[in-house]
Amino acid sequence: MKQFFTVFKFELIGQLKSKTFIVITAILVVGILFAVNLGRIEKVFGGEDGFNFGKDEDTVMLIKNESEFNDDELLATFKTMFSDGYKVSLTDKTQDQLKKTVKSGDADSAVVIKAPLEYTYIVDTVGMYDADEQIINQAMITSYRYLAMAQSGMSEEDIAAVLGATVDSDVIVTGKDQTQSFLYTYIIIMILYMVLLLYGQFVASSVASEKSTRCMEVLITSSKPMNLMFGKVLGSGCAGLLQLVLILGTAVVGFRFNEKYIDNEMLKSLFGVPTSVAVYTVVFFILGYFIYAFMYGAAGSLVSRVEDLSTLIMPVTFLFMAAFLASVFGMTGGSVDGTLYTVLSFLPTFAPLVMLVRVCMGSVPTWQIAVSIAIQAVSVGVLGVLCARIYRAGVLLYGNKPKLEDVLKILKPVNT
Amino acid sequence: MKLEVIDISKSFGEKQVLNGINFTVSSGEALGLLGRNGAGKTTTIRIIMQLFPPNSGEVLLDGKPIDIRSINIGYMPEERGLYPKKKVLEQLVYFAELKGASKAEAVARADKLLERLDMTEYRGVKLETLSKGNQQKIQLIATLMCDPDIVILDEPFSGLDPVNAMLLKDVVRECIDEGKIVIFSSHQMNYIEEFCNHIVIINDGQIAVSGAITDIKHSYTKNKASVFAENKGAVADLKKLIGGFGFVSETEEIADENTAGVIVTLGDGGISDLMKALADAGAPVRGVTAYEPSLAEIFVDYTEAES
Structure with a gap:
């Protein structure tokens, strides 16, 4: 356990100190602060009418x-x-x-x-x-x-009454109003896609560089592969989660603080995300991150030179893109509770995104959400163990790119 | 402590890489693994380090199968294993912490070793900014961070300038004096000769010769003597003269440009017979010694003969 925390701390601090992490987080936080404060800035500097972007003259x-x-x-x-x-x-x-x-x-x-x-x-x-x-x-x-x-x-009053007639209407939605949820679902899926891809690939390249610099040889003789892999994946994952929390937190706090100045309907719907959806987003982010980070980590440990990395992680990226496309097509098609979509929401590689879309836009029975989460959690465990094994065996797999049969052979347990 | 490698064999696919490797090292001893490129030195070391299991045979520490993660062992891989983008102190501490040291212990130990190897100024810089030789020194420090009982160095001298090689030699010698087991591989014979008590020459995955260096040299040099001439010009006559002695079976000029002399293989006689015969003949001789081959000569001899 001590070793796990040593690895965890090393990876987390390494990530938090990295320039990419600091720069990306800073840019996004500043950007969001600017966006949510725009209304206030307009009112303060531009008077009641706000700024007039674009043409100045009528x-x-x-x-x-x-x-x-x-x-x-x-x-x-x-x-x-x-x-x-x-x-x-x-x-x-x-x-x-x-x-x-x-x-x-x-x-x-x-x-x-x-x-x-x-x-x-x-x-x-x-x-x-x-x-x-x-x-x-x-x-x-x-x-x-x-x-x-x-x-x-006709008299002028009658004409005005006819031309100015309006319709009063009420809509009672028994399930979900997809026109309301579409926008925030889309944005949540986009953010998850980007963050998962970013951190998954980060894990892959971090493992690959440890392998190409032969650090792995020293690490593996000091610590169990399980500690190394889980420490690395959790360390980067925490950094990712922290980044996500910082960005979304800035957005939410900034919005609440400036609410009365914002009259942009799109922003309002975006921040009108129900709490349950926010919680599910975090849950599916964590599950999705582990599922993909482990796969990316395993792919990374099969690389002998960093240049080969892109080829080896391609299958994982394809899987992930398939999940992303499935969720987007489901959203735009509006058929998020169809049979195909229901099946996909239980497949571990699709579930993190697809089930989230169903939760946001569809009418999913709670037991289905629970089963999907359970399947994903078990997959995380299985993938973690397999990934540690591949990582362990990958240490000495230098030279040619490994064939599929080599990889399958590795999956058998190794005693050392 | 006693580390025993018993009858190790290993093959990768069809290729038999190691076949029946045996040796024993005890605390305070240094063992040199010699061999040409691809002979199996690194494979042997990797088996000791449990990076992969042997097909047969075992590695014992004090009579029990070795468990690399539960003992205090420092390993310096052949192709260095450090993080190029991390700061020197940061990664030294990390490696020590993985071995169970506390952060404070690790920092103190790192500072001590950095000073010992003249590297204190690089404490806070990224590894990749260092020269290859300096990276190598950091690698050695990383190996010694846990104050290991067993130190395994795979080709530690490659890429070092003479001053740094000297420094490394001193540090390795200190390790031996502190009672550590030191195993290292090299094809640079002069270093091995300086502080290895024992050597194992591996050729094509098999032990060509092993044992104490002095014993190997003695067994190898039986009945050979070097006769040094006054000057290079006298060598030809000297060779002719010695060749005429009845107890001499073979004569050979010393190949070294800067040494004038003849290597004599004695038949039935001893070195005293040779000295007496030379004195009687009044030959222009500066001195006579028992011929002692360098380790390099033995190495070339064994590895070439086998392959």
């Missing part, structure tokens, strides 16, 4: 009315539709003149209304998320309906 839109619409009413409708950041005004210029005006930049766009349901839109550049055309359509339709209703003799 978009100038000119309207030429050639139709039977009433000029004033048309302008009023457009002004209501284009309220924020637009300066809408009427013009007498012809279409050709308007083209030149837009081209020269004196106006950003122009609308020539030829008939109640016909217009020409003149614009210099159409942005990626430009919705102006749809808004113009809306404005035109509204104006048209207004005109039609007015012509049929």
